[in-house]
Amino acid sequence: MVVETHSAEETFELGYKMGQKASSGDIVCLEGDLGAGKTVFAQGFAKGLGIRENINSPTFTIVQIYEGGRLPLYHFDVYRITDIEEIYEIGFEEYFFGNGVCLIEWASIVHQVIPQSAVIIKIHKSLSADFDYRKIEITGFMNMGEENENDIGD
Numbered sequence: 547m548v549v550e551t552h553s554a555e556e557t558f559e560l561g562y563k564m565g566q567k568a569s570s571g572d573i574v575c576l577e578g579d580l581g582a583g584k585t586v587f588a589q590g591f592a593k594g595l596g597i598r599e600n601i602n603s604p605t606f607t608i609v610q611i612y613e614g615g616r617l618p619l620y621h622f623d624v625y626r627i628t629d630i631e632e633i634y635e636i637g638f639e640e641y642f643f644g645n646g647v648c649l650i651e652w653a654s655i656v657h658q659v660i661p662q663s664a665v666i667i668k669i670h671k672s673l674s675a676d677f678d679y680r681k682i683e684i685t686g687f688m689n690m691g692e693e694n695e696n697d698i699g700d
Protein backbone atom coordinates (compact mmCIF):
# COMPACT_ATOMS: atom_id res chain seq x y z
CA MET A 547 0.00 0.00 0.00
CA VAL A 548 1.22 3.51 -0.81
CA VAL A 549 0.09 6.62 1.05
CA GLU A 550 1.10 10.11 0.00
CA THR A 551 1.26 12.87 2.58
CA HIS A 552 1.65 16.59 2.06
CA SER A 553 2.46 17.74 5.58
CA ALA A 554 3.92 16.46 8.84
CA GLU A 555 0.36 16.48 10.25
CA GLU A 556 -0.79 13.99 7.61
CA THR A 557 2.10 11.63 8.40
CA PHE A 558 1.31 12.02 12.10
CA GLU A 559 -2.32 11.15 11.33
CA LEU A 560 -1.28 8.00 9.44
CA GLY A 561 0.82 6.96 12.44
CA TYR A 562 -2.10 7.76 14.72
CA LYS A 563 -4.47 5.48 12.80
CA MET A 564 -1.98 2.64 12.78
CA GLY A 565 -1.33 3.13 16.49
CA GLN A 566 -5.06 2.80 17.14
CA LYS A 567 -5.12 -0.51 15.25
CA ALA A 568 -1.87 -1.95 16.58
CA SER A 569 -1.98 -5.16 18.55
CA SER A 570 0.26 -6.85 21.04
CA GLY A 571 3.39 -8.28 19.42
CA ASP A 572 3.34 -5.99 16.36
CA ILE A 573 6.72 -4.91 15.05
CA VAL A 574 6.72 -1.85 12.85
CA CYS A 575 9.94 -0.91 11.03
CA LEU A 576 10.53 2.65 9.87
CA GLU A 577 12.86 3.37 6.99
CA GLY A 578 13.82 6.65 5.38
CA ASP A 579 16.61 9.22 5.34
CA LEU A 580 17.25 11.68 8.13
CA GLY A 581 14.36 14.11 8.23
CA ALA A 582 12.06 11.82 6.26
CA GLY A 583 9.45 11.75 9.02
CA LYS A 584 10.06 8.53 10.95
CA THR A 585 9.80 10.24 14.30
CA VAL A 586 6.75 12.26 13.23
CA PHE A 587 5.09 8.95 12.33
CA ALA A 588 6.21 7.45 15.65
CA GLN A 589 4.71 10.40 17.55
CA GLY A 590 1.36 9.87 15.85
CA PHE A 591 1.56 6.14 16.45
CA ALA A 592 2.22 6.69 20.16
CA LYS A 593 -0.73 9.03 20.43
CA GLY A 594 -2.89 6.43 18.65
CA LEU A 595 -1.88 3.97 21.33
CA GLY A 596 -3.09 6.45 23.93
CA ILE A 597 0.35 7.52 25.11
CA ARG A 598 0.30 11.09 26.39
CA GLU A 599 4.04 11.58 26.79
CA ASN A 600 5.79 13.39 23.99
CA ILE A 601 8.08 10.98 22.22
CA ASN A 602 11.33 11.96 20.56
CA SER A 603 14.08 10.05 18.85
CA PRO A 604 15.93 8.18 21.58
CA THR A 605 19.34 9.79 21.14
CA PHE A 606 21.53 8.10 23.69
CA THR A 607 19.57 4.95 24.31
CA ILE A 608 18.66 2.45 21.63
CA VAL A 609 15.20 1.85 23.06
CA GLN A 610 12.76 4.03 24.94
CA ILE A 611 9.82 2.48 26.77
CA TYR A 612 6.39 4.14 27.06
CA GLU A 613 3.86 2.41 29.26
CA GLY A 614 1.03 4.90 29.63
CA GLY A 615 -1.05 3.69 26.66
CA ARG A 616 -3.31 0.82 25.64
CA LEU A 617 -0.18 -1.33 25.07
CA PRO A 618 3.46 -0.74 25.99
CA LEU A 619 5.42 0.95 23.20
CA TYR A 620 9.08 0.12 22.65
CA HIS A 621 10.52 2.86 20.48
CA PHE A 622 13.87 1.92 18.99
CA ASP A 623 16.28 4.09 17.06
CA VAL A 624 19.11 1.81 15.96
CA TYR A 625 20.89 4.44 13.84
CA ARG A 626 24.03 4.28 15.95
CA ILE A 627 24.35 0.52 16.05
CA THR A 628 27.50 -0.59 14.26
CA ASP A 629 27.64 -4.19 15.46
CA ILE A 630 24.65 -6.53 15.58
CA GLU A 631 25.92 -7.68 19.01
CA GLU A 632 24.65 -4.40 20.44
CA ILE A 633 21.03 -5.36 19.80
CA TYR A 634 21.59 -8.63 21.66
CA GLU A 635 23.23 -6.73 24.52
CA ILE A 636 20.10 -4.67 25.14
CA GLY A 637 18.02 -7.86 25.23
CA PHE A 638 15.88 -7.05 22.19
CA GLU A 639 14.00 -10.36 22.34
CA GLU A 640 12.20 -9.24 25.45
CA TYR A 641 10.74 -6.31 23.50
CA PHE A 642 10.25 -7.98 20.13
CA PHE A 643 8.50 -11.00 21.58
CA GLY A 644 6.82 -9.33 24.53
CA ASN A 645 3.33 -7.94 25.01
CA GLY A 646 3.92 -4.51 23.61
CA VAL A 647 4.40 -2.96 20.20
CA CYS A 648 7.82 -2.20 18.72
CA LEU A 649 8.56 0.76 16.48
CA ILE A 650 12.05 0.58 15.04
CA GLU A 651 13.63 3.55 13.29
CA TRP A 652 16.43 2.54 10.87
CA ALA A 653 15.42 -1.12 11.23
CA SER A 654 17.40 -2.25 8.17
CA ILE A 655 20.60 -1.70 10.17
CA VAL A 656 19.57 -4.70 12.29
CA HIS A 657 17.80 -6.60 9.50
CA GLN A 658 19.30 -9.88 10.77
CA VAL A 659 16.94 -9.87 13.77
CA ILE A 660 13.77 -8.45 12.18
CA PRO A 661 11.04 -11.12 11.99
CA GLN A 662 9.36 -11.89 8.65
CA SER A 663 6.05 -10.79 10.13
CA ALA A 664 7.21 -7.22 10.69
CA VAL A 665 5.44 -4.32 9.03
CA ILE A 666 7.79 -2.19 6.92
CA ILE A 667 7.11 1.48 6.43
CA LYS A 668 9.36 3.32 3.99
CA ILE A 669 9.13 7.09 3.88
CA HIS A 670 10.50 8.71 0.75
CA LYS A 671 11.12 12.38 0.11
CA SER A 672 11.12 13.52 -3.47
CA LEU A 673 13.54 16.11 -4.75
CA SER A 674 11.27 17.04 -7.60
CA ALA A 675 8.08 17.28 -5.55
CA ASP A 676 6.99 19.70 -2.86
CA PHE A 677 9.27 19.99 0.18
CA ASP A 678 6.56 18.57 2.48
CA TYR A 679 5.57 15.74 0.16
CA ARG A 680 6.28 12.18 1.29
CA LYS A 681 5.56 8.88 -0.40
CA ILE A 682 5.00 6.23 2.25
CA GLU A 683 5.13 2.57 1.31
CA ILE A 684 3.59 0.12 3.74
CA THR A 685 4.05 -3.61 3.46
CA GLY A 686 2.66 -6.29 5.70
CA PHE A 687 0.16 -4.37 7.78
CA MET A 688 -3.20 -5.99 8.33
CA ASN A 689 -6.39 -3.95 8.68
CA MET A 690 -5.15 -1.00 6.69
CA GLY A 691 -7.54 -1.54 3.82
CA GLU A 692 -5.11 -3.45 1.66
CA GLU A 693 -7.34 -5.61 -0.50
CA ASN A 694 -6.08 -8.85 -1.93
CA GLU A 695 -8.58 -9.06 -4.77
CA ASN A 696 -5.79 -9.90 -7.17
CA ASP A 697 -5.11 -13.08 -5.26
CA ILE A 698 -8.52 -14.54 -6.07
CA GLY A 699 -8.19 -17.40 -8.48
CA ASP A 700 -4.45 -17.71 -8.08
Ligand code: ADP
Nearest residue numbers: 551553554557580581582583584585586678680
Ligand atom coordinates in the same frame (compact mmCIF):
# COMPACT_ATOMS: atom_id res chain seq x y z
P1 ADP B 1 13.34 11.26 10.94
O1 ADP B 1 12.92 10.70 12.26
O2 ADP B 1 12.95 10.42 9.77
O3 ADP B 1 14.81 11.63 10.90
P2 ADP B 1 11.70 13.50 11.74
O4 ADP B 1 10.35 12.88 11.88
O5 ADP B 1 12.47 13.77 12.97
O6 ADP B 1 12.57 12.63 10.70
O7 ADP B 1 11.60 14.88 10.95
C1 ADP B 1 10.80 15.05 9.81
C2 ADP B 1 10.78 16.55 9.49
O8 ADP B 1 10.15 16.78 8.22
C3 ADP B 1 9.98 17.33 10.52
O9 ADP B 1 10.63 18.58 10.72
C4 ADP B 1 8.62 17.51 9.83
O10 ADP B 1 7.95 18.69 10.27
C5 ADP B 1 9.04 17.66 8.38
N1 ADP B 1 8.00 17.25 7.41
C6 ADP B 1 7.59 17.98 6.36
N2 ADP B 1 6.67 17.36 5.64
C7 ADP B 1 6.48 16.16 6.23
C8 ADP B 1 5.64 15.04 5.92
N3 ADP B 1 4.83 15.00 4.85
N4 ADP B 1 5.71 13.98 6.75
C9 ADP B 1 6.54 13.97 7.81
N5 ADP B 1 7.35 14.99 8.16
C10 ADP B 1 7.33 16.08 7.37
Ligand code: MG
Nearest residue numbers: 584585603651
Ligand atom coordinates in the same frame (compact mmCIF):
# COMPACT_ATOMS: atom_id res chain seq x y z
MG1 MG C 1 14.01 10.05 13.98
